[in-house]
Amino acid sequence: MTVIVADARFRPPNLALATLGLSLATFMRVLDTTIANVSLPAIAGNLGVSYNQSTWVITSFTVCMAISLPLTGFLARRFGEIRLFVWCTVLFSIMSLMCGLSGSMGMLLVFRAIQGAVSGPLYPVTQSLLIAVYPPEKRGMALALMAMVTVVAPIVGPTLGGWITDNYNWPWIFFINVPIGIFASAVVGAQLAGKKEITERPRVDYVGLIALVVGVGALQIVLDKGNDADWFHSTFIVVMSIVAVIGIAVFVIWELTDAQPIVDLKLFRHRNFAYGTILLVLSYSAFFAMGLLLPLWLQRTLDYTATWAGLAGASIGIMPVLLTYFVGKYAPRTDLRLVAAASFVVLAITCFMQSQFYIGVDFMHVALVRGFQGLGVALFFMPVLSILLSDLKPNEIASGSGLSTFLRTLGGSFAASISTFEWDRRAVVHHAQLSSHITPYNPVSRQVLDSMGAANGHRAAALDVLNGMITRQGFQMAFNDIMHVLGWIFLGLIGVVWLTRPPFNAKSAAAEE
Numbered sequence: 001m002t003v004i005v006a007d008a009r010f011r012p013p014n015l016a017l018a019t020l021g022l023s024l025a026t027f028m029r030v031l032d033t034t035i036a037n038v039s040l041p042a043i044a045g046n047l048g049v050s051y052n053q054s055t056w057v058i059t060s061f062t063v064c065m066a067i068s069l070p071l072t073g074f075l076a077r078r079f080g081e082i083r084l085f086v087w088c089t090v091l092f093s094i095m096s097l098m099c100g101l102s103g104s105m106g107m108l109l110v111f112r113a114i115q116g117a118v119s120g121p122l123y124p125v126t127q128s129l130l131i132a133v134y135p136p137e138k139r140g141m142a143l144a145l146m147a148m149v150t151v152v153a154p155i156v157g158p159t160l161g162g163w164i165t166d167n168y169n170w171p172w173i174f175f176i177n178v179p180i181g182i183f184a185s186a187v188v189g190a191q192l193a194g195k196k197e198i199t200e201r202p203r204v205d206y207v208g209l210i211a212l213v214v215g216v217g218a219l220q221i222v223l224d225k226g227n228d229a230d231w232f233h234s235t236f237i238v239v240m241s242i243v244a245v246i247g248i249a250v251f252v253i254w255e256l257t258d259a260q261p262i263v264d265l266k267l268f269r270h271r272n273f274a275y276g277t278i279l280l281v282l283s284y285s286a287f288f289a290m291g292l293l294l295p296l297w298l299q300r301t302l303d304y305t306a307t308w309a310g311l312a313g314a315s316i317g318i319m320p321v322l323l324t325y326f327v328g329k330y331a332p333r334t335d336l337r338l339v340a341a342a343s344f345v346v347l348a349i350t351c352f353m354q355s356q357f358y359i360g361v362d363f364m365h366v367a368l369v370r371g372f373q374g375l376g377v378a379l380f381f382m383p384v385l386s387i388l389l390s391d392l393k394p395n396e397i398a399s400g401s402g403l404s405t406f407l408r409t410l411g412g413s414f415a416a417s418i419s420t421f422e423w424d425r426r427a428v429v430h431h432a433q434l435s436s437h438i439t440p441y442n443p444v445s446r447q448v449l450d451s452m453g454a455a456n457g458h459r460a461a462a463l464d465v466l467n468g469m470i471t472r473q474g475f476q477m478a479f480n481d482i483m484h485v486l487g488w489i490f491l492g493l494i495g496v497v498w499l500t501r502p503p504f505n506a507k508s509a510a511a512e513e
Contacts, residue, residue, distance in 0.1 A: 012133055012191040019142070021187030022126045023149055025089045028180045029122045030153035032096075032115070033061070035160060035173050042170045047105045055228075060109045061116035062413070063220040067213050068120030069406035070263040073399025075121055076128070080197040081398060085125050086185045091118040093181030100171035124401035131389070131397060133192070140382060141328030147381030148324040151374075152317045155310075205262035208254050212263065215247025216410075223413040227420055264399050267392065275499045276388030277404045283344065283380065283493055284408045285415035286486045290351065290373075291316075292416050293423060297479045298366070301359060301472050308363070315367045319374030327382050336383035336504045337497045343383070344490045344497070346376030351487030355480045359472060383504075387497075390504040419482060426478030427471070434470045 012018040036043075036057055044054035075084050095115035102108035130142035164172045218240045229237050255261040268274045291313070298309040331339050350373040357366070392400045 010133065010192075010195045011135075012195075014191060015133065017187055018133060018191035019130070019145065021184045021191065022085075022130055023145060024180055025085070025092075025184040025188070026123055026126045026146065027149050027153050028089075028177050028184070029092065029119045030150060031157045031160070032119065032177065033065075033157070035157040036061075039164075039170045039173055043108070046170065047102075047108065049105045054105070055224075056105075056109055057112055059221065059224040060113040061119075062224060062409075063217050064113045064116035065120045066220045066406060066409055066413075067216050068117045069124070069409060070212065070216075070403050071209075072121040072124045072402025072405075073264060073396075074262050076125060076398040077200050077395075081125050081129055081132075082188070082192045082195060082197060084121055085129060086189045088118045088122050088125070089181050089185040089188070091115075092122070093178050093185070096174040096177035096181065100174035120406075121402065124405050125398055127385070127389075127401045128398040129188075129192070132394075133195070137332075138328075140332035140386060141325070143385045144324045144328030144331070144382040147327075147378075147385065148320045150381060151320045151377050155314050155317045203260050205255075205258055205260060208251060208258060208262040211247050211251035211254060215244055215249075215251050218244035218247060219410070220413060223410075223417045226417050227424075231421070263403065264396070265403075267396060267400050267403060270391045270400075272387050272391040272500045272504070273389070273400055273404075275496055276384060276390075277407060279340070279384050279493060279496055280388060280404055281407050281411040282489065282496075283347075283384065285411035286351075286489045287347070287377070287380075288412040289415040289419035289482070290354070290486060293419055293479060293482060294354075294366075294370070296420070296423075297357075297475070301475045301479070302361075312363055312366045313370050315371035316374040316377060318371055320378040323375075323378040327378055331379075331382055332386070332504075335502065336386055337500060337502075339379050340383040340387070340497045341494045343376045343379035344494050346379065347373065348487045348490035350376065351483045351490060355483035355487065357476070357480065357483075359476050386504045387500050390502075423475070423478050423482060426481050427474040429474075430477040431470055431474035434473060435467070 040054045040057065043057060044050060047054075072084075079087070092115055095111050095118065098111040099108055099115060102111060127143075127146055130146065131139050134142045160173075164170075164176070222237055222240045222244055226237055232238055232241070251263075252265065255263050255265045268277070294313050295304075295309040298304040298312055304312065327339075350369055353369050353372075388404055389397055389400060
């Protein structure tokens with residue numbers, strides 16, 4: 001038995017208000033994945049723990065969110081999409097309040113974990129509800145709006161979190177969710193009250209659930225803590241990796257053979273969903289790596305403050321905001337593969353442009369490149385999401401959205417770990433290559449050292465300064481290397497786009513009758 005949407009032609013009394021409520025909840029959820037990052041030093045100092053211990057504020061949230069994401073389909077079948085949305089939004093608000101009131105790190109981590117768990121289904125169920133309440137000819141607009149929220153919220157998060165922490169106190173990064181969540185849940189509950197849903201009581205797949213919690217939880221911890229723990233030189237990381245491999249292997253085998261799996265992996269039988277998910281995961285991972293490395297590079301190599309680093313990257317949100325209406329209105333009238341391919345071309349070009357950055361590059365040049373990159377982002381999410389959902393049945397959309405978002409989240413975690421690890425590793429390689437030329441027999445290096453005062457008895461100080469310059473240059477060259485690779489990844493994804501097949505309009509329940 002599957003969920004049947006009883007009134008497929010339902011429209012809320014005020015579509016704009018319903019859209020606002022759904023969008024605000026999604027914005028709140030995406031915002032909270034990044035807003036706490038810059039506040040960790042303040043949280044650690046206030047609660048009397050080390051900075052490394054405070055990073056579990058991020059890890060606990062992402063681990064629980066990753067676990068709950070693929071459960072969206074099961075929860076939607078059990079409780080209904082509207083009830084699931086309202087409950088998750090209300091619980092998210094309550095947990096935000098409790099996070100802000102926490103007087104110890106233990107309390108904060110418990111409430112943050114619950115907050116992450118209830119945040120998981122919010123994005124995919126919002127996506128499913130938007131598709132359901134919008135008429136077919138306007139669903140592109142709904143997906144474009146989701147794309148804008150997905151892009152803008154992570155940009156706003158660190159800047160807003162830093163401003164709140166500096167001017168008020170860290171609990172307010174959580175308190176601001178409370179009125180937003182209450183408003184969103186009340187509006188959506190009222191506007192969609194007339195939308196009838198028939199739910200079921202599916203058998204709980206306990207083996208699959210336990211394997212999911214153990215495998216994905218261990219994997220997310222490995223990805224979050226791997227760099228800090230020196231990867232497989234750490235016994236903890238080795239043990240967690242073994243647990244992750246065993247847990248995920250059991251989960252995949254069990255879900256593919258169980259009659260009523262808690263996560264429907266058979267959705268990959270749909271051609272567009274399979275290739276669309278590959279596109280989403282790989283492109284988002286590359287995009288996430290760019291967004292992560294840029295502020296780190298600006299602060300570590302160019303000595304920007306966190307605020308100015310955020311401002312330099314914030315221009316990427318301008319084009320998605322300006323073009324959301326036009327992409328949503330006109331893109332569905334074209335071959336969405338062309339739009340997606342165009343976005344990958346723009347993103348590749350901007351990666352190659354960033355691979356030419358140098359230590360003396362000015363703020364405006366960085367901001368302009370990021371602004372141009374926003375064009376690629378504006379053209380990216382809506383067509384990829386439309387392609388991904390296009391061949392799913394109406395009762396599969398929540399499950400498919402949850403599964404693809406889960407894999408996208410894991411892809412982002414892999415990208416974060418791999419890109420930061422490679423950046424550090426390549427910086428060491430370049431440092432070794434550059435420093436190999438600093439010898440007493442190299443006239444150029446002798447001349448540089450003499451100009452820095454080495455000839456006047458300050459050789460040690462001059463060598464320290466020179467080593468610092470080489471280190472910065474090594475990180476710069478490593479940054480350029482990674483951007484170059486990311487550019488080729490985006491170009492390679494153009495070929496994957498053309499493996500999908502039209503039509504790309506998500507099916508409505510009416511069409512299935």
